[in-house]
Amino acid sequence: MKYSALKGIRDIFPPEIYLWQKIEKIADDVFSAYGFQEIRPPIIESSDIFIRSIGETTDIVEKEMYTFNDKAGRLITLRPEGTASVVRCYIEHHLYNLPTPQKFFYSGPMFRYERPQAGRFRQFYQIGAEAFGIADPKIDAEILSMLKVFLEKLDLSDLTLELNSIGCGKCRPDYRKALLNFFSDKVRSLCPDCQRRYEQNPLRILDCKVDTCIQLRAGAPYVMDFLCNECREHFDLLQDFLKLLDINYLINPNMVRGLDYYTRTTFEITCKHLGAQNAVVAGGRYDKLVEEFGGPPTPAIGFALGMERLAFLLNENLNNTPSPLVFISTIGIQAQKEGLKIANQLREMGIWTEIGYAGNSLKSQMRRADRLSARYVLIIGDDEIASGKLKWKRLSDGSQGNLPFEEIVSFFQKI
Numbered sequence: 308m309k310y311s312a313l314k315g316i317r318d319i320f321p322p323e324i325y326l327w328q329k330i331e332k333i334a335d336d337v338f339s340a341y342g343f344q345e346i347r348p349p350i351i352e353s354s355d356i357f358i359r360s361i362g363e364t365t366d367i368v369e370k371e372m373y374t375f376n377d378k379a380g381r382l383i384t385l386r387p388e389g390t391a392s393v394v395r396c397y398i399e400h401h402l403y404n405l406p407t408p409q410k411f412f413y414s415g416p417m418f419r420y421e422r423p424q425a426g427r428f429r430q431f432y433q434i435g436a437e438a439f440g441i442a443d444p445k446i447d448a449e450i451l452s453m454l455k456v457f458l459e460k461l462d463l464s465d466l467t468l469e470l471n472s473i474g475c476g477k478c479r480p481d482y483r484k485a486l487l488n489f490f491s492d493k494v495r496s497l498c499p500d501c502q503r504r505y506e507q508n509p510l511r512i513l514d515c516k517v518d519t520c521i522q523l524r525a526g527a528p529y530v531m532d533f534l535c536n537e538c539r540e541h542f543d544l545l546q547d548f549l550k551l552l553d554i555n556y557l558i559n560p561n562m563v564r565g566l567d568y569y570t571r572t573t574f575e576i577t578c579k580h581l582g583a584q585n586a587v588v589a590g591g592r593y594d595k596l597v598e599e600f601g602g603p604p605t606p607a608i609g610f611a612l613g614m615e616r617l618a619f620l621l622n623e624n625l626n627n628t629p630s631p632l633v634f635i636s637t638i639g640i641q642a643q644k645e646g647l648k649i650a651n652q653l654r655e656m657g658i659w660t661e662i663g664y665a666g667n668s669l670k671s672q673m674r675r676a677d678r679l680s681a682r683y684v685l686i687i688g689d690d691e692i693a694s695g696k697l698k699w700k701r702l703s704d705g706s707q708g709n710l711p712f713e714e715i716v717s718f719f720q721k722i
């Protein structure tokens with residue numbers, strides 16, 4: 308029987324893993340400089356947590372969650388995103404009692420039963436960040452600046468920051484009414500999903516990808532024209548800060564996001580090289596979610612980036628991956644013992660060292676050293692044991708020499 312990974316689920320292994328490690332390392336460094344601390348929420352939660360936060364009528368909750376009953380009959384979901392869990396953790400552990408703002412970042416797998424396509428998987432990885440307790444748009448700008456620094460350190464180009472404000476509980480009902488009005492004589496021509504959205508959440512019609520819906524929404528009212536004074540002021544100030552920080556953006560009034568918890572600022576960073584699934588990063592404010600979850604009123608904002616999409620864009624030379632500094636080729640049992648001892652000493656010093664194994668000729672060991680791109684090969688046979696000196700060879704230029712066993716450690720220490 309032949310086994311393979313499930314549809315839409317990938318293995319990530321060398322050399323691609325080196326790209327992932329690089330992204331994670333840069334995220335860790337940059338996010339820490341902005342005061343974000345790591346948090347590791349669980350991968351499974353009670354389903355209610357996602358249903359209530361993401362929204363009952365969203366695609367994620369309606370169609371995409373991996374939900375099952377555990378052995379005690381509880382309804383459990385594999386997390387489709389990270390925000391809901393972080394909010395649950397923030398409230399459960401009373402983190403709101405700590406000095407404001409509390410800022411967290413996380414990374415790990417998320418699960419959505421979507422139709423797999425380029426850049427869209429059923430298990431995918433996100434790095435996300437969430438900041439709690441600040442209503443000031445300065446923190447929106449700080450987060451966007453953090454993302455700019457992060458993406459610049461990865462040397463990514465051709466990215467666009469798309470920005471919008473979708474208002475708040477005060478102004479959105481008027482906008483909703485205006486949308487209902489606009490679509491009232493078009494409902495029957497909308498796609499079946501949007502006909503449902505018309506009843507439940509007409510804003511979502513604005514980011515439907517079906518051609519007829521795209522045509523039918525031409526001329527739809529803009530949310531921007533309905534913002535209340537507070538939301539308007541927030542958005543204007545945010546734009547001032549972004550200009551101050553030299554962050555370019557494009558206002559996209561149709562970007563409403565696919566999760567229901569957002570208020571005011573929403574954003575996506577998109578890349579034209581990604582095709583249909585073009586968002587590398589997405590996020591926004593969710594000023595009411597903590598309160599709706601039973602916590603104290605706490606404005607919040609965050610984002611998540613898609614690791615697969617970022618790794619794809621990095622498109623780096625994957626041959627340029629780490630390789631061992633030392634390969635120890637041995638012939639004969641005595642040499643193997645000596646080689647094992649030396650390997651141990653070097654490894655204790657943190658030097659990547661590989662060894663040959665019994666049954667492999669010197670030639671095949673040398674071939675392996677070459678394939679691994681080891682920088683140095685040490686050769687130990689009966690003659691070397693007898694003389695107390697081993698042979699070393701630098702593979703890049705063929706230079707070589709002899710070295711007493713007791714000097715090996717200091718030789719590589721210098722390198």
Ligand code: HAM
Nearest residue numbers: 388390427428431586587588589590591609610611613
């Ligand atoms: P989201 O837009 O659902 O937002 O996902 C964020 C990012 O995750 C996307 O822009 C994309 O890069 C990646 N992504 C999403 N679904 C897939 C998939 N099926 N395959 C590959 N990559 C995918 C959220 O998840 C929010 N929790 C973001 C947030 C945090 N908002 C506030 N705080």
